[in-house]
Amino acid sequence: MLYIKCPYCGLRAQKEFSYGGDATVKRPNINEEVSSEDWDNFVYMRKSPRGKHIELWQHIAGCRQWIKVQRDTATHEIFQTAKVTEEIR
Amino acid sequence: MSQPFRLNKEGLINRNKKISFTFNGKKLFGYEGDTIASALIANGIHLVGRSFKYHRPRGFFGAGVEEPNAKLQVEFNGHSEPNVNATEMELVEGLSATSQNCWPSVNFDIGAINNFLKMFFPAGFYYKTFMWPKSFWYKIYEPFIRKAAGLGVASIEKDKERYEHKFEYCDLLVTGSGPSGLASAYAAAKNGAKVILAEDKPRFGGTLLTDDVSIDNLSGKDWAEKIITELKSMPNVTVKNRSQVFGYYDHNMLVMFERVSDHLEKKSKFTPRQRLWYIRAKETILSTGSIERPIVFGNNDTPGIFLSAAAKEYMKVYGVLVGKKPLIFTNNDSAYETALEFKKNNVEPIILDTREEHSSELIDEAKSKGIDIRFSHGVIVANGYKKVKSAKIGKLNKDKNSFEKIETVDCDCICVSGFWTPSVHLASQSGNKLKYEEKIDAFIPDKKKQHETSVGAANGSFTLEESLKNGFENGSNLSAKITDTKTEIAIPNVNEKKYGVHDKFWCMPLPKNENPKRFVDFQNDVSVSDIEIALREGYRSIEHVKRYTTLGMATDQGRTSNLNGLQLVSNIENKIVPEVGHTTFRPPFTPITIGTIVGREVGMEYMPTRKTPMHEWHEKNNAVFVDAGAWKRPRYYKQGNETLFEASKREAKNVRENVGICDVTTLGKIDIKGPDAAEFLNRVYTNAWMKLPVGKARYGLMLREDGIVMDDGTTTRISENHYHMTTTTAQAANVLSHLEYYLQIVWPELNVNVVSTTEQWAGAAIAGPKSRDILSKLYPDLDVSNNALPFMGYKEAEFFGVPSRIFRISFSGELAYEINVKSDHGMFMWEKMMEVGKEFGNQPYGTEALSTLRIEMGHVAGPELDGRTIPSDVSLNGLVSKKKDFIGKNSLGREAFNVESRQKIVGLIPIDRKSSIPEGSHIVQDQNAKLPNPKLGHVSSSCWSVENNNPFSLAIMKDGKNMIGKKFFAVSPLKNKSIEVEVISSHYVDPEGKRVRS
Numbered sequence A: 001m002l003y004i005k006c007p008y009c010g011l012r013a014q015k016e017f018s019y020g021g022d023a024t025v026k027r028p029n030i031n032e033e034v035s036s037e038d039w040d041n042f043v044y045m046r047k048s049p050r051g052k053h054i055e056l057w058q059h060i061a062g063c064r065q066w067i068k069v070q071r072d073t074a075t076h077e078i079f080q081t082a083k084v085t086e087e088i089r
Numbered sequence B: 001m002s003q004p005f006r007l008n009k010e011g012l013i014n015r016n017k018k019i020s021f022t023f024n025g026k027k028l029f030g031y032e033g034d035t036i037a038s039a040l041i042a043n044g045i046h047l048v049g050r051s052f053k054y055h056r057p058r059g060f061f062g063a064g065v066e067e068p069n070a071k072l073q074v075e076f077n078g079h080s081e082p083n084v085n086a087t088e089m090e091l092v093e094g095l096s097a098t099s100q101n102c103w104p105s106v107n108f109d110i111g112a113i114n115n116f117l118k119m120f121f122p123a124g125f126y127y128k129t130f131m132w133p134k135s136f137w138y139k140i141y142e143p144f145i146r147k148a149a150g151l152g153v154a155s156i157e158k159d160k161e162r163y164e165h166k167f168e169y170c171d172l173l174v175t176g177s178g179p180s181g182l183a184s185a186y187a188a189a190k191n192g193a194k195v196i197l198a199e200d201k202p203r204f205g206g207t208l209l210t211d212d213v214s215i216d217n218l219s220g221k222d223w224a225e226k227i228i229t230e231l232k233s234m235p236n237v238t239v240k241n242r243s244q245v246f247g248y249y250d251h252n253m254l255v256m257f258e259r260v261s262d263h264l265e266k267k268s269k270f271t272p273r274q275r276l277w278y279i280r281a282k283e284t285i286l287s288t289g290s291i292e293r294p295i296v297f298g299n300n301d302t303p304g305i306f307l308s309a310a311a312k313e314y315m316k317v318y319g320v321l322v323g324k325k326p327l328i329f330t331n332n333d334s335a336y337e338t339a340l341e342f343k344k345n346n347v348e349p350i351i352l353d354t355r356e357e358h359s360s361e362l363i364d365e366a367k368s369k370g371i372d373i374r375f376s377h378g379v380i381v382a383n384g385y386k387k388v389k390s391a392k393i394g395k396l397n398k399d400k401n402s403f404e405k406i407e408t409v410d411c412d413c414i415c416v417s418g419f420w421t422p423s424v425h426l427a428s429q430s431g432n433k434l435k436y437e438e439k440i441d442a443f444i445p446d447k448k449k450q451h452e453t454s455v456g457a458a459n460g461s462f463t464l465e466e467s468l469k470n471g472f473e474n475g476s477n478l479s480a481k482i483t484d485t486k487t488e489i490a491i492p493n494v495n496e497k498k499y500g501v502h503d504k505f506w507c508m509p510l511p512k513n514e515n516p517k518r519f520v521d522f523q524n525d526v527s528v529s530d531i532e533i534a535l536r537e538g539y540r541s542i543e544h545v546k547r548y549t550t551l552g553m554a555t556d557q558g559r560t561s562n563l564n565g566l567q568l569v570s571n572i573e574n575k576i577v578p579e580v581g582h583t584t585f586r587p588p589f590t591p592i593t594i595g596t597i598v599g600r601e602v603g604m605e606y607m608p609t610r611k612t613p614m615h616e617w618h619e620k621n622n623a624v625f626v627d628a629g630a631w632k633r634p635r636y637y638k639q640g641n642e643t644l645f646e647a648s649k650r651e652a653k654n655v656r657e658n659v660g661i662c663d664v665t666t667l668g669k670i671d672i673k674g675p676d677a678a679e680f681l682n683r684v685y686t687n688a689w690m691k692l693p694v695g696k697a698r699y700g701l702m703l704r705e706d707g708i709v710m711d712d713g714t715t716t717r718i719s720e721n722h723y724h725m726t727t728t729t730a731q732a733a734n735v736l737s738h739l740e741y742y743l744q745i746v747w748p749e750l751n752v753n754v755v756s757t758t759e760q761w762a763g764a765a766i767a768g769p770k771s772r773d774i775l776s777k778l779y780p781d782l783d784v785s786n787n788a789l790p791f792m793g794y795k796e797a798e799f800f801g802v803p804s805r806i807f808r809i810s811f812s813g814e815l816a817y818e819i820n821v822k823s824d825h826g827m828f829m830w831e832k833m834m835e836v837g838k839e840f841g842n843q844p845y846g847t848e849a850l851s852t853l854r855i856e857m858g859h860v861a862g863p864e865l866d867g868r869t870i871p872s873d874v875s876l877n878g879l880v881s882k883k884k885d886f887i888g889k890n891s892l893g894r895e896a897f898n899v900e901s902r903q904k905i906v907g908l909i910p911i912d913r914k915s916s917i918p919e920g921s922h923i924v925q926d927q928n929a930k931l932p933n934p935k936l937g938h939v940s941s942s943c944w945s946v947e948n949n950n951p952f953s954l955a956i957m958k959d960g961k962n963m964i965g966k967k968f969f970a971v972s973p974l975k976n977k978s979i980e981v982e983v984i985s986s987h988y989v990d991p992e993g994k995r996v997r998s
């Protein structure tokens, strides 16, 4: 079971979180024209990297904040966590 | 009643407390502190089971977790458990143990004929024999294998015991209380670290209990006791015996299995039987020790053959002799300690040492005590069927591949030692790549992967001095990093015997023309020839050899067999062991009960039960409940002998004709506040929200980004910047997360806050033509006329002194209202409604009637919004704005969503107006068409229309709107039904929607 550091609450067990997918995907702006290719890429296309991956998790049984987690998908090592408004480098 | 193999005083058992038990129906006695194994051996019983494949007689081989043979069916405390390790299970009064895998009895087993047919049971036998024809598998092969290979029998009774889970955090977890474990725990504790020390056995001390050593002038056992007593007195230390750390998982989480009360005769009702600990440790000391490995020889599975350290443990811990005429067969010095222990107890052993004549401290001591030592000797084959009677022994030539002399000696037990294998399972599970250590012919942990530090024998250090030093240093250094405190501890003086070099010898050759079975893996009956066959047939990867032969795949995980198997493969393949590699170690290290895995999450505690504030009233009024997620909702209120069908029909009809009241508390409710709330709703919902006035509700539809309908519900504008959203019961949690996602990540610039208020409000719907009559009586001072409170209107008013919210919304399609009060007042509201409603013929209605009412109105719900439908599929395109952007809008333009023939919602009625159409039925043109019969759609919801008094269904059907008036078949192979149906509009009742506005 992973041990995830919520930037608001501290280290908590994975049980308290739910997974939210790739954190680097950016939704096209509302009320702006978007090509169907860009839209389809946003809705459907995801990378499935072996290794470092920046992903979203929600601290569902805690502060309910969505957070960013940089994790190795092969080893589960977590390198960094951050608020969604912060950058992970 | 006498125990012929019990020594007079040796051992750590409590001779003042006799314990009676039965084995295969025979009444026997042992002492408190015995295991089943030690008590049986004390009684001279060695034959305890039959082997897996050949049903060969098997006895005890080890004295603890390494035991491959002695797995018994054990009954105690009212439950029956299979595959219990007799060498680990402590004796309790009244325990009853029986042999497994034998019929009719362990002494006469019909399956043993397999032993004489063994040429038919080579490696891969099951794969080769039971493969073809495929159709035979289910009915013939599988039952045969199950019967022939049956291990224990799992109980089908409900487990009445209590099991618990516990979560714990610590600085240092120490797994094993041998010398290195004790030293680590002690040093860390002295540094102020929070320490958990786990010991699998009932007694702390590991090898200190059996080895002839002294530490600071105390015996090993006394020193262990001193350290444990001090550790127990420290508030920062938790000391646990009977606790096996069996798994090492991600992020330094370890799982431990504690046998809390299996050894107790009496316990309180609240004492769990076993407990599972999830331990998150900052650092982990793996002091799991090592396990002796055997030397392979002919008929080496005969009862009476033991690991040499086990024989010593039986003497020193249990005061039991495994035999009175022992042969000690060894390639190293440690078995000499066993020989000396026998000698001390006036038993004369013969030592067969595969090494050439040489000298060492132990050899010299054995010689000086007059023990018969035969160098360059080994056991070729054990004689005796149910018990060892004698052994054919041989003097090895210089190359150790043939014999210079062969003779037979009498013996009643053989104690074998092929050197030591570090227990590296936890290190391996943590992700540590192991490395092969030539010096000890075994794998030891390599570079750290997580925070695991292996010490002592588990790390390949086989001397006490080294183990203690190792333990103190690592325990101190690792904890000092955490606590920032370092207490100096003097490393104690150690007195131990020096071991000579062991012989790299693991398998006895056979004389010409002799071919007894030489077992490598006892539990799975894998012999040397099986491995040879696998290699001859082309298996090369050790993982493949393992699966083909089943080597190391039994519940003992090959603890005594893995390395010998590897040595054999590398010898035949002419490779060195590290090239062959090792198989993967997987948790759990030892079998654990299903009860412990499940813990308290059974029955009522499986998940939380959510009850509405009116639950008790429903119970008192004969509600039959249905689960809606975690909620309990009344499905119908049973009157007399009514069936579900009759009751729901009555309740629904009463709503259409008079008035009914329904508990709608379970609907998801979300409070939305902030200056940008309207803009937010406008983006979340497909329809327009910017102009909704205060005091009005609106029906809204929300999509996922891929255009699929996510949820629907009404949202009411309570005040300028305050909205009250409702969701379906099922989607409440998802919708909240969805809203939070957009507010926190996508549009953080919007000044809006959302919070779930589902549990804050109790809700009741009043529906039916007479609902306004009830409402006006509930609110005598309020104008509830159609003008003052129109459809989709909202008012706040006092409900008999209690603040309440009134929404004029309808799910049933009738004139209806929904009243919300704070949960604490829910029961008050409900009872008042029932009281007032009486004169208007009110009846409470449940979810079944609720479904009937919405289905015949053509209102969609979960079965239609099933994650595959877009708004136009379910006739909700009127709610999709063309003017503004919203979540999922861009997807609605996709080609596949806009083809004319796309499936749409329709209504179905049976031609005979009688036959109910099962939900999930497929719609086909021709019920007799050849398979695969083209599917035109499926039935999503079915009811008995109370308005029209015949069955009615909603269906999602290809080109649905153009099919109206046509006839098809709704077929349900599951229910073996085929019903001819006509397609009609999905709005079966009041299609203009007049009633809700009346």
Ligand SMILES: [Zn+2]
Pocket (backbone or CB within 6 Å): A006, A007, A008, A009, A010, A059, A062, A063, A064, A065
């Ligand atoms: Zn948090």
